[in-house]
Amino acid sequence: MTTEPSKAPPLYPKTHLLAASGIAALLSLALLVFPSSDVEAKRTSLSLDLESPVEQLTQDQDASDAQQATNAPTESPFAQIESTPEDTQQATQEAPAAKNPQHREVIVAKGDTLSTLFEKVGLPAATVNEVLASDKQAKQFTQLKHGQKLEFELTPDGQLNNLHSSVSDLETITLTKGAKGFAFNRVTTKPVMRSAYVHGVINSSLSQSAARAGLSHSMTMDMASVFGYDIDFAQDIRQGDEFDVIYEQKVANGKVVGTGNILSARFTNRGKTYTAVRYTNKQGNSSYYTADGNSMRKAFIRTPVDFARISSRFSMGRKHPILNKIRAHKGVDYAAPRGTPIKAAGDGKVLLAGRRGGYGNTVIIQHGNTYRTLYGHMQGFAKGVSTGSNVKQGQVIGYIGTTGLSTGPHLHYEFQVNGVHVDPLGQKLPMADPIAKAERARFLQQSQPLMARMDQERSTLLASAKR
Numbered sequence: 001m002t003t004e005p006s007k008a009p010p011l012y013p014k015t016h017l018l019a020a021s022g023i024a025a026l027l028s029l030a031l032l033v034f035p036s037s038d039v040e041a042k043r044t045s046l047s048l049d050l051e052s053p054v055e056q057l058t059q060d061q062d063a064s065d066a067q068q069a070t071n072a073p074t075e076s077p078f079a080q081i082e083s084t085p086e087d088t089q090q091a092t093q094e095a096p097a098a099k100n101p102q103h104r105e106v107i108v109a110k111g112d113t114l115s116t117l118f119e120k121v122g123l124p125a126a127t128v129n130e131v132l133a134s135d136k137q138a139k140q141f142t143q144l145k146h147g148q149k150l151e152f153e154l155t156p157d158g159q160l161n162n163l164h165s166s167v168s169d170l171e172t173i174t175l176t177k178g179a180k181g182f183a184f185n186r187v188t189t190k191p192v193m194r195s196a197y198v199h200g201v202i203n204s205s206l207s208q209s210a211a212r213a214g215l216s217h218s219m220t221m222d223m224a225s226v227f228g229y230d231i232d233f234a235q236d237i238r239q240g241d242e243f244d245v246i247y248e249q250k251v252a253n254g255k256v257v258g259t260g261n262i263l264s265a266r267f268t269n270r271g272k273t274y275t276a277v278r279y280t281n282k283q284g285n286s287s288y289y290t291a292d293g294n295s296m297r298k299a300f301i302r303t304p305v306d307f308a309r310i311s312s313r314f315s316m317g318r319k320h321p322i323l324n325k326i327r328a329h330k331g332v333d334y335a336a337p338r339g340t341p342i343k344a345a346g347d348g349k350v351l352l353a354g355r356r357g358g359y360g361n362t363v364i365i366q367h368g369n370t371y372r373t374l375y376g377h378m379q380g381f382a383k384g385v386s387t388g389s390n391v392k393q394g395q396v397i398g399y400i401g402t403t404g405l406s407t408g409p410h411l412h413y414e415f416q417v418n419g420v421h422v423d424p425l426g427q428k429l430p431m432a433d434p435i436a437k438a439e440r441a442r443f444l445q446q447s448q449p450l451m452a453r454m455d456q457e458r459s460t461l462l463a464s465a466k467r
């Protein structure tokens with residue numbers, strides 16, 4: 001326990017975002033390191049429906065890679081999607097286009113206005129006015145984009161009955177004639193989530209090889225940050241490194257409209273293979289673990305003292321035992337016998353190893369640009385730990401004591417993210433907790449099929465490439 005003169009505002013930052021952006025910044029650099037030379041990444045996108053994992057579908061749109069996918073089934077990969085209940089429910093009214101004279105389609109070209117388009121299907125200018133006057137939102141039909149398709153349904157005598165158009169992959173707007181003129185309606189399609197597989201071999205840079213393999217830039221960044229604690233993407237990437245990724249793909253109306261999370265990934269760097277599986281625990285927190293359930297995140301060890309008891313938790317207001325005033329306790333206290341070793345939570349540089357007011361003997365360590373840890377009330381410092389020295393994660397930096405404003409032997413431990421105190425016991429710090437025992441079975445139930453699928457898909461792919 002400590003008098004904390006901190007005036008920092010009581011903010012809880014989105015620490016994992018900060019951590020992620022720090023890594024992302026490093027990676028942006030790393031991704032640019034390799035010059036463009038010849039890139040050969042084998043590309044496949046075998047989309048698999050989450051509910052029916054046996055179905056293998058290709059949705060390769062890249063002509064140059066098409067030959068690599070020739071062994072995959074050729075029918076529409078989205079045949080099944082189009083018949084899912086979600087889709088039927090939200091399907092737009094696609095009239096049988098071709099030979100129905102009452103159904104007309106026009107594609108917006110340069111210079112087109114709603115009037116010229118109406119003219120093309122034989123509707124008078126008066127109808128345009130009637131349409132626009134019918135509903136405030138009908139104006140949206142005037143915000144035309146080049147290439148946009150407008151579909152008209154006409155009555156047998158050539159009057160407008162219905163007009164609709166897709167304004168994006170997920171949005172359709174419609175005007176329908178009713179008793180009181182035209183009624184506007186917007187239908188938003190909720191994309192269906194599928195999973196897709198991608199495999200890449202690095203021949204130049206990670207970003208180029210990943211792009212070749214069909215992985216978006218943001219997915220590539222995600223993958224790099226998932227493995228960011230194990231692989232130094234700035235220095236360690238080599239030609240011949242390989243990766244497999246199963247990721248979420250958002251599909252609407254038979255079209256890929258976006259991506260979601262990486263579900264599992266494997267990265268072979270210089271002959272060593274790392275695995276990652278995304279798991280959402282029962283509390284709803286998602287994180288990446290190795291296939292055997294260890295956390296991918298190793299930036300910090302959670303507890304700097306082994307065999308200690310938490311005697312006071314992080315709080316924004318509590319009664320200080322010595323000052324007898326309400327004070328924030330911006331750290332965690334670990335009670336342990338005098339002389340118990342205290343470990344550095346992560347690699348870093350010692351900013352201070354010395355006295356600091358109520359903290360007594362204190363070590364402050366800076367970890368990269370973002371993180372800082374503080375260890376107070378120490379009895380003394382470990383050999384070699386002094387202001388300006390570097391320490392490794394887990395290295396003993398000092399020993400439990402009760403120096404400074406303290407009621408008994410304990411460690412006062414603080415964690416800062418960009419200068420703001422956060423709870424070191426909070427869920428969102430990049431800590432190294434493995435899967436909880438109680439969730440292990442559930443985790444394996446999810447991770448094992450994902451790992452098996454990456455094996456199976458890679459061998460299918462490699463076999464087809466050899467033929």
Ligand SMILES: [Zn+2]
Nearest residue numbers: 001002333412
């Ligand atoms: Zn304390």
